[in-house]
Amino acid sequence: MLVEHLSGTINNIRQNKTRAFLTMLGIIIGIAGVIMIISVGAGAQSIIINQVKDQGSNLLAIFPGNTDEEGPPAAVFGITITTLTNEDILSLKNSKRLQYVEDVSSYVQGTDTVSWKGHTAEATFIGSSYAVPNVESAAVEYGNFFTVEDEKSLQRVAVLGADIAENIFGDENPIGEKIKIEKHNFKIIGVMEKRGSSGFSNNDTNIYIPVTTAQKLLLGINHISFARVKISDESQIERTAEIIEEILKERHDIDIGGLADFDVKNQKDALDVLFSITNAITLFLTSIASIALLVGSIGIMNIMLVAVQERIREIGLRKAVGATKKDIFLQFLIETIFMTLIAGIVGILIGIAISYVIAIIVQSLNYEWHFSISTLSIILGAGVSGFIGLLSGIVPAIKAGKLNPIEALTYE
Amino acid sequence: MNKKKNKPIIDITDIKKEFVNEEVVTKVLHGINFSIEPGEFLAIMGPSGSGKSTLMHILGFLDTPTSGTFLFDGVDVSKLTDDQLAEMRNTQIGFVFQAFNLLPKTSVLDNVILPLLYTQFSKKERLEIAKQAIDAVGLTHRINNLSNQLSGGEKQRVAIARALVNNPPIIFADEPTGNLDSKSGLQIMQILQDLNISQNHTIILVTHEKYTAEHAERIIKLRDGKLVSDSPVSERVLANNETELKK
Ligand SMILES: Nc1ncnc2c1ncn2[C@@H]1O[C@H](COP(=O)(O)OP(=O)(O)OP(=O)(O)O)[C@@H](O)[C@H]1O
Numbered sequence: 024m025l026v027e028h029l030s031g032t033i034n035n036i037r038q039n040k041t042r043a044f045l046t047m048l049g050i051i052i053g054i055a056g057v058i059m060i061i062s063v064g065a066g067a068q069s070i071i072i073n074q075v076k077d078q079g080s081n082l083l084a085i086f087p088g089n090t091d092e093e094g095p096p097a098a099v100f101g102i103t104i105t106t107l108t109n110e111d112i113l114s115l116k117n118s119k120r121l122q123y124v125e126d127v128s129s130y131v132q133g134t135d136t137v138s139w140k141g142h143t144a145e146a147t148f149i150g151s152s153y154a155v156p157n158v159e160s161a162a163v164e165y166g167n168f169f170t171v172e173d174e175k176s177l178q179r180v181a182v183l184g185a186d187i188a189e190n191i192f193g194d195e196n197p198i199g200e201k202i203k204i205e206k207h208n209f210k211i212i213g214v215m216e217k218r219g220s221s222g223f224s225n226n227d228t229n230i231y232i233p234v235t236t237a238q239k240l241l242l243g244i245n246h247i248s249f250a251r252v253k254i255s256d257e258s259q260i261e262r263t264a265e266i267i268e269e270i271l272k273e274r275h276d277i278d279i280g281g282l283a284d285f286d287v288k289n290q291k292d293a294l295d296v297l298f299s300i301t302n303a304i305t306l307f308l309t310s311i312a313s314i315a316l317l318v319g320s321i322g323i324m325n326i327m328l329v330a331v332q333e334r335i336r337e338i339g340l341r342k343a344v345g346a347t348k349k350d351i352f353l354q355f356l357i358e359t360i361f362m363t364l365i366a367g368i369v370g371i372l373i374g375i376a377i378s379y380v381i382a383i384i385v386q387s388l389n390y391e392w393h394f395s396i397s398t399l400s401i402i403l404g405a406g407v408s409g410f411i412g413l414l415s416g417i418v419p420a421i422k423a424g425k426l427n428p429i430e431a432l433t434y435e
Numbered sequence: 436m437n438k439k440k441n442k443p444i445i446d447i448t449d450i451k452k453e454f455v456n457e458e459v460v461t462k463v464l465h466g467i468n469f470s471i472e473p474g475e476f477l478a479i480m481g482p483s484g485s486g487k488s489t490l491m492h493i494l495g496f497l498d499t500p501t502s503g504t505f506l507f508d509g510v511d512v513s514k515l516t517d518d519q520l521a522e523m524r525n526t527q528i529g530f531v532f533q534a535f536n537l538l539p540k541t542s543v544l545d546n547v548i549l550p551l552l553y554t555q556f557s558k559k560e561r562l563e564i565a566k567q568a569i570d571a572v573g574l575t576h577r578i579n580n581l582s583n584q585l586s587g588g589e590k591q592r593v594a595i596a597r598a599l600v601n602n603p604p605i606i607f608a609d610e611p612t613g614n615l616d617s618k619s620g621l622q623i624m625q626i627l628q629d630l631n632i633s634q635n636h637t638i639i640l641v642t643h644e645k646y647t648a649e650h651a652e653r654i655i656k657l658r659d660g661k662l663v664s665d666s667p668v669s670e671r672v673l674a675n676n677e678t679e680l681k682k
């Protein structure tokens with residue numbers, strides 16, 4: 024019986040090629056679209072996350088300002104908080120309690136006009152510790168990075184990022200040249216290796232100068248923007264963060280239970296923030312996909328409803344020659360399940376294939392794009408389209424079920 | 436006329452039918468009474484709109500009367516369940532619709548085989564039976580043509596083949612020769628008359644033509660939804676003799 028219904032189904036679909044094709048196309052596009060959009064969302068998320076991970080998972084960052092478990096530090100919103108100093112950070116390096124701290128670096132930054140022999144450019148200068156090459160795992164290509172002595176004696180020396188070195192000096196060797204930042208001459212002692220962009224910032228356009236020089240000479244401040252702490256044993260990162268918090272609270276005369284005026288974040292915290300952003304993007308994409316799916320589904324419904332008249336007449340005829348309600352319902356159920364199933368499978372395959380092709384293309388452009396297909400997207404796409412497909416197939420059967428054969432045969 | 440002593444297969448009393456479309460009530464049948472015995476060949480005549488098709492639909496279990504009783508073989512049809520009605524349509528009657536009602540974009544074979552899909556016959560038997568029915572209406576050469584590729588007369592013959600395919604004891608034919616030339620019409624009448632005379636099938640035929648009606652044994656006339664005459668045919672036309680004559 025079932026086999027007969029199925030062969031009848033195939034006949035029926037053959038006889039109504041256009042309708043079957045359009046319906047199936049609607050389902051295919053709906054499912055493939057959802058899978059693709061969500062996969063692309065996840066891929067884009069993986070690019071961002073991977074870039075953050077590249078910076079090393081053995082770093083702690085310390086920001087001035089209140090601890091807030093949720094969301095980014097206050098500095099992100101452009102609020103200047105002066106509670107963290109270079110001395111705070113240096114104290115961490117020398118503390119006996121922090122045996123896993125390998126190196127530390129304070130940072131301040133500013134943007135100013137940089138000039139050399141008539142070339143001028145707006146550039147970001149980073150006041151940092153001599154420890155930057157170690158902390159950031161960044162190598163110096165020519166010359167040297169500045170030393171602890173340079174830092175202590177507020178030397179006017181600078182190390183250029185690879186891009187800015189090329190922008191200002193082109194093919195010429197910058198080592199030993201003097202550039203002007205604001206009104207002050209800085210001697211160039213090194214050029215960094217090209218690092219590429221990381222997260223949202225490009226390190227290759229930075230000019231590194233000693234943090235002390237930047238604070239006193241260029242910015243006239245005592246506080247720092249943030250600091251990085253490199254941990255020698257990754258497994259100790261959480262514990263180390265706790266001890267740093269205790270030490271800094273002591274230095275700032277804050278009770279152990281009190282609210283800190285700084286914030287120690289490990290990379291997981293940073294990732295969590297990023298995840299909360301990218302998850303929001305994924306959610307947004309998912310809702311767009313859902314709308315697309317809904318529109319597609321309405322399309323399917325429309326096609327099916329146009330066909331209802333024809334189908335109801337067919338049902339009328341089948342009833343007139345002896346089909347029972349059950350026969351009719353079974354036929355329509357099998358027909359729509361068959362069509363929806365095939366369309367669903369094709370849709371899923373196409374969705375995966377397109378997502379895969381996109382992943383291959385993006386990966387070939389040297390991005391760390393992670394190809395993934397979420398089960399949720401398959402369930403969502405297949406569920407909604409399948410449901411609408413089934414519904415639109417069964418509606419005529421239910422409608423016609425209430426009519427006698429003549430009413431169905433003359434249905435308009 | 437010794438048949439008339441039999442118990443009627445169809446017996447209707449005061450059958451009324453009205454259609455209600457958006458508050459507009461159309462009264463079509465105004466209380467019809469008659470009975471048909473097994474093996475009878477009855478013709479129904481009457482002007483267009485007099486309610487012939489409506490009556491046929493009711494007798495063929497395709498539509499329900501607004502009031503009145505319809506006994507089929509002594510059983511009150513209004514008491515039958517949906518599934519019993521489906522079974523009746525499948526096994527007791529064959530219906531040739533005035534408007535053919537073929538499945539669109541479907542082959543002659545698939546159209547004719549349709550009633551057999553709801554029987555216990557095997558696939559092979561169905562095919563065999565359907566081919567015979569198609570042969571009986573002379574359409575073997577069109578067996579794989581789609582219904583929309585057929586002429587009006589060919590469509591009508593497909594509709595007849597479909598009505599015959601289940602070999603039902605009662606056949607309703609709503610103007611089965613309406614679209615046919617006299618020779619093809621004659622063929623159809625020959626088939627129907629043969630079913631009636633040699634196989635004792637009950638035939639109920641609607642026609643406008645007096646001559647076609649005279650192939651039956653009895654003629655009922657409707658006017659404005661009322662039965663206006665019910666009389667036996669005095670000189671029945673025999674389709675076989677005509678073919679002899681024409682040869
Ligand atoms: N569903 C319906 N709704 C309203 N009126 C209907 C409906 N079906 C039929 N009628 C009306 O009932 C009347 C009888 O129709 P019917 O088809 O029985 O006539 P008929 O005798 O078969 O005519 P013809 O010889 O033209 O086929 C007509 O006036 C028709 O308009």
Ligand SMILES: [Mg+2]
Pocket residue numbers: 487488489533609
């Ligand atoms: Mg009619």
